[in-house]
Amino acid sequence: MSGFDRFSGSEMYIADDGLLSSVNAAVALERPLLVRGEPGTGKTMLAHAVAKALGKPLMTWHVKSTTQAKEGAYTYDVVQRLNDSRFPDEADRDVSDIRAYIKMGVLGRAFQAEEQVVLLIDEIDKADIEFPNDLLRELDEMAFYVPEIDETVSAKFRPITIITSNAEKELPTAFLRRCVFHYIEFPDRERLNKIVDAHLPELPSSLVEAAILRFYGLRKIEALRKKPSTSELLDWLVVLARSGASPEEIANRMPFLGTLIKNEKDLDTIAARKKQGLGLA
Template identity: 55%
Template sequence: MKFTGTDNYVSTDDLSMAVNAAVALKRPLLIKGEPGTGKTLLAEEVAASLGMPLIQWHIKSTTKAQQGLYEYDAVSRLRDSQLGNEKVNDISNYIRRGKLWEAFDADEQVVLLIDEIDKADIEFPNDLLVELDRMEFFVYETGETVKAKKRPIIIITSNNEKELPDAFLRRCFFHFITFPDRETMQKIVSVHYPDVSKQLVAEAMEVFFEIRQIPGLKKKPSTSELIDWLKLLMADEIPDEILKNRDASKAIPPLYGALLKNEQDVHLLERLAFMHRRESRG
């Protein structure tokens, strides 16, 4: 089976090729790109397209690699031993399986998403090298070796918040999701809102790409923010003309809170509008 995108996800040819290459090579697929470009959604749609279950491991700054394998709850065992509970005789009662164990133990092939790996400590990726390479790990408390019944398709996402170790990168197939061009963006919008006014989309995208091109923006609006903005424009029944005939001296677009996510960028657009007004008077 080959991934070519789904009815809910527009996949470019190079992205589909990357997914299928990673599957063929039996290597984790490392996906980077701007926030909001559909990295996490990709794993969901790959699983749906290939008819496989999806196991998601969302990484936080406090997440340790060991948690993906298993955790031993020594405190609960100590408490049960003090209470005379017979459970203490079987140490496996206090082993909590992690997402990797869950994926390795599945009877059918699954898609495993390791989401936003760059949020964790710098040593996190290196701590998973052997397990992702050999598709097995050792449980010291019980003396068992857990081996993958079926090699999972592993998709790892990163927002580039920190550099990943070279040893980890060597074991991955890498793909960077470039920001969609207008044609691809049009297809993405059509997937979400098939009945939206073409004129509204055209004018909204004009404003959207103009904002993205403004130098000095702290956070450029992403695909997901354009989708949210269009939803609001439709809900509030904003006429196409308001966007088409917008006043350049009022650089802030209507319902800008869906596009701009910090006060610095709002102030930047306000300053540009002010400068435009001064030039117009001159």
Template identity: 55%
Template sequence: MKFEGTRDYVATDDLTMAVNAAVTLERPLLVKGEPGTGKTELARQVADALGLEIIEWNIKSTTKAQQGLYEYDAVSRLRDSQLGEERVHDVANYIRKGKLWQAFETDRKVVLLIDEVDKADIEFPNDLLQELDRMEFHVYETGETIRARHRPIVIITSNNEKELPDAFLRRCFFHYIRFPDPETLRKIVEVHHPAIKDALLTTALTQFYELRDQPGLKKKPSTSEVLDWLKLLLAEDLGPEDLKRDGTNALPRLHGALLKNEQDVHLFERLAFMARGQR
């Protein structure tokens, strides 16, 4: 198995190397980067390129590691016992399989995505160390041990919101997705908007990088946001001349697709005010 990118996903050489290294080492691939740089989509594209099913485990702040293995529904069993249900005598009827269990019992290799692991409690990664290392876990209620029939390709994403434990990091192959340079971003845009005219794309990307590089910006716009912005420009049938700005307006057209908080909007409004005052 070798990942070389797909027609719908522009993967840099170092990213494809990281994916293939993790597959060869049979270690989880930990992918960090700014939100919107394609970390989640990478897992889907790896699965598509290798012809594998993908199982996605989307982590929330309340997610516990045990939920990835299984959950025992004691409440339902108690209710059924009170109602005299026959199924109550088999505890397996009250075991809900988690995403790891599903990945372990498949008949062929799959891609397991553990998405945004840094959203959970700091102990969450440590609680999965043994299961991801040995590819097995014990079900105490039934006394059985679940072992992976085929070791899944595990891709773990993080927005770098909190530090991950060293013991967890040691077991992963790490890759940081840097924000794409203009040439790479142009290729990404052309995949999503193949009909965009070169003059419009050049003008738009120039403005985008000027905005992104503005000192004091609280949230820099991401790859997904520039794609949304360009989609709006195309929908409005705007040309490069429509994107021209003067000193009275430092904000780009349809800036709501790029700037997602009032502090950043006010920053550019102040810049425009200062520019007018210097005239």
């Protein structure tokens, strides 16, 4: 096993063996890595950690509901050109040069980079259902065609591509087949302790332990619509530490619950359970 950069986690990013194996398989096979998992399990963080660990620049494409696949490649600013052609005195570029009006998107810049970059396509499921299909060729060949200038932009160095998805929409099979797939599981207690330790090393362990116990108790409640995630736990711990809450207080009262539970109905559910004297842990 040699000839490619290997990722082994980082100080701030605690990954399990399965995730490391998937990342390295994706890097070695030059295929995009599709990462899925509950919100707050560190899907986006992974790309940052990989980029940092391998010492490569990170380029991020945040996908929104209105994002079109083509925007990632390039945009041709026709309106600006039209405007410049009518008012040439105000134009800051050469109207007769179409290239001046072609602006590369994130994909385009990643392909043109003079070194290998880590390309993060974040929350791909936010876009239209057909969006991933429109990216098939781009991700397969790491190239796209610009008809306006009759040129093909192809990657000088195939980017290490990491794609995240919250599974809001089913992704098309053709797309899935081209990816290395990894599902980030919710961390078990041991790994969660490590994660907390990596981010907040100065917290007293009695506080962390009490909070984590409570946290897993909350996650066990089936009726919750949105279970609290790792990132919310970290926020909660910071608030708890700043307020000087004692471990006993955390165990009995669960202060600052709003940091963990953000859904009104879920707060009601928990209040009702408290009233009924149902244990939470």
